[in-house]
Amino acid sequence: MTTPPHRYQVVVLPGGQSFEAQAEQSLLKSLDEAGIYWPRSCRNGTCRTCLGKLLEGQVRYEVDWPGLSAEEKQAGCILPCVARPLSNLVLLDPLAD
Numbered sequence: 116m117t118t119p120p121h122r123y124q125v126v127v128l129p130g131g132q133s134f135e136a137q138a139e140q141s142l143l144k145s146l147d148e149a150g151i152y153w154p155r156s157c158r159n160g161t162c163r164t165c166l167g168k169l170l171e172g173q174v175r176y177e178v179d180w181p182g183l184s185a186e187e188k189q190a191g192c193i194l195p196c197v198a199r200p201l202s203n204l205v206l207l208d209p210l211a212d
């Protein structure tokens with residue numbers, strides 16, 4: 116018997132869309148699978164096109180040095196193309212402003 120992949124609930128504000136994100140893939144891929152558009156370009160954590168805001172929850176990064184300063188991380192900025200969920204999350208849509 117195989118164990119199903121661990122999933123977390125993600126809510127995107129201000130629209131309130133919600134979806135399940137797999138712990139073992141990038142948030143960007145889970146956003147795509149949920150049909151939620153999110154800006155992107157490089158998909159490797161360097162260009163910052165996908166920069167968004169994490170309002171609640173925790174993520175880990177697939178790369179050692181994602182293109183975020185310590186201050187930005189502290190302020191809740193995330194790069195979904197290289198971030199994987201560690202908990203349920205609430206994200207702020209970068210196109211909402």
Ligand code: FES
Pocket residue numbers: 154155156157158159160161162163164165166182194195196197
């Ligand atoms: S798409 Fe380039 S940093 Fe995420």
